[in-house]
Amino acid sequence: MAMEYGQGYGLDVPERHRLPAGLRAPFEARHWRELIYVLIGLPISIVLFTYSVTMVSLGAGLLVTFLGIPVMAAGLAGCRGFGALERARARGLLDLEVADPEPLRIRKQGFLAWMGAVLKSGASWRALLYSVLHLPWATFSFTVAVTFWSIGWGLLTYPLWFWLFPLYGGQDGMQLYGDETHSVYLDNAFEITVTALVGLLFTLATPWIVRALTTVDRLLVHGLLGPSRLATRVVELESDRGVVVDTAAADLRRIERDLHDGAQARLVALAMDLGLAKEKLAEDPQAAARMVDEAHGEVKIALQELRDLARGIHPAVLTDRGLDAALSSVASRCTVPVEVQVDLDERPVPAIEGIAYFTVSELLQNISKHSRATWAAVDVWRVENRLMLQVVDNGVGGADTTAGSGLAGLTERLDAVDGILVVDSPVGGPTRITAELPWRTV
The missing domain is CATH 3.30.565.10 (Histidine kinase-like ATPase, C-terminal domain)
Incomplete structure (x- = not known):
């Protein structure tokens, strides 16, 4: 194993802003992306809810006949398609990366096998659950976001358009309170200034409110439209099994290489030396003795190499x-x-x-x-x-x-x-x- 020491790290220097985060938040691109996400979420949720409830209800009503199953499968497949759209929308506007759910496990070819796979898939039913749950939440978040955003910017810019009331409305300014005997209008400099300050507070709070609303959307998309924990765990185990197999194969190759290049080669040379010593034993006993002594040293080295190899396998x-x-x-x-x-x-x-x-x-x-x-x-x-x-x-x-x-x-x-x-x-x-x-x- 080779570990790299002494190498520096690339440090990302954070961008410095003159304005604090609370003041610049209403003008940041992130706020506008999140606001667009909330605004377009309501019409999408209406379409998705209508489609899913209609298809599933129709399929459930037709289950007494064979038509109910394909209608139900088509409804769930459509929900999966809407789920892909929602993941793409979250990726583009919320910078939320959610992996695709587990694919359909179709073991055989044919329409019946496809229907069975759709109906058995947990991702299909989670997408249906998302389509049902997201409509009430989208309605709530749309209402809150539009209310805060419109009130904030409307009051903040009130000094720019309050003159429209006396000119075209026949009153001194925006009416704050009124009954049969008394009316309060925001028409003097102090009241206009206070109105603008209240609008500023609403405007500064809106990005954080919208961010909190989209946090729930993130949880819904991640929890219902992404892969299940079980599927994720299966993928991790499959990857880990591959790592274990590759590691075991690499260890076997290392052991084979060490045996071939080390102890095995030394033992082959030792056998050749002993064979030569046997041939010289009768002609030159002293040379044969020297060769045997050298072979004895080689045996010790080979034994040490085998011990080191065994220690490397398991001491x-x-x-x-x-x-x-x-x-x-x-x-x-x-x-x-x-x-x-x-x-x-x-x-x-x-x-x-x-x-x-x-x-x-x-x-x-x-x-x-x-x-x-x-x-x-x-x-x-x-x-x-x-x-x-x-x-x-x-x-x-x-x-x-x-x-x-x-x-x-x-x-x-x-x-x-x-x-x-x-x-x-x-x-x-x-x-x-x-x-x-x-x-x-x-």
């Missing part, structure tokens, strides 16, 4: 004595002093224990190769149902999961077993890498 000390002894052993081979602290009352399952061992082992190898550290520490502990690992060093920092393939590959391996890898490594150090693994016991 015996981990199986026999657990993480504490195994991590102390791997820490002793690091080029910098390493403090190891393992606080576990019991051992996790061998699979999790092995992943924890190799995670720490690879991180310590990278400290030796890249960090230029003079000190490192390894802490292992348990928090409820999670096994926590933390490796710290005082090196140059700059480790990043995107800078090199090492940490990215380690992240994928941990993710395959519902683990997490968190890297905190500012340029200049120190580096703190924390891993979480699920705690599972035998």
Whole structure:
């Protein structure tokens, strides 16, 4: 694994504004996009509600005949199409990225198979539920948004158009109160100014009210028109299974390569040397003895290579004595002093224990190769149902999961077993890498 140290991060400098957010909000593009979303949401919801209720009611009424099923399926399919439209509308106006729901699982060709897939799909029924629930909400949000927006801008601009009342309306100004005996008009400078200030308050509050309204829309779109949690989890498990298979295949190729290029090649050369020594045994015993002595040295090297290879597959000390002894052993081979602290009352399952061992082992190898550290520490502990690992060093920092393939590959391996890898490594150090693994016991 190769970890990249000493690389800087690209920092996005936030744009500075002279006006505070509360004052510039009514003029920002985001507010107008959200307002447009609310305004066009009502007519779309009316069409969607009418279509879905009509089709589903008609289909349910015709279920006594065969026509009810295709009508119901067509209604649900239409709701899925409206769902795609709503996701696109939310993406364009609310900057909300919602993945498409799980596709229809059509096992056979034909119209009957398609109808069955539509009726069995949870995404179809969630789209129908969205079409029913969104109309009352769209009506409410449309009413609130239009009311606040029109009152705010109307009162704010009142000083510009109040002259229309005495000129064309036959009254001094906008009527604030009136009955048979008394009327109050906003017609003097003080009242006009106060009216404009009230309009300013409404105008400044409108963007935040509209944003709160669209927050509910975001939840509806995300929760009902996106993939279900179960479908998302299935996709994650399929991806994790692929990572596990690829990792296992890569490990097998590495073991095969190490055997072929290391111990196997050395044993082949050893067999040839012993064959030559056997031929020279009668003619030149001294030369044969030297060749046997050299072969003896080769045997020791081959045995050491096999031990290293076996340790790389699964160290015996981990199986026999657990993480504490195994991590102390791997820490002793690091080029910098390493403090190891393992606080576990019991051992996790061998699979999790092995992943924890190799995670720490690879991180310590990278400290030796890249960090230029003079000190490192390894802490292992348990928090409820999670096994926590933390490796710290005082090196140059700059480790990043995107800078090199090492940490990215380690992240994928941990993710395959519902683990997490968190890297905190500012340029200049120190580096703190924390891993979480699920705690599972035998």
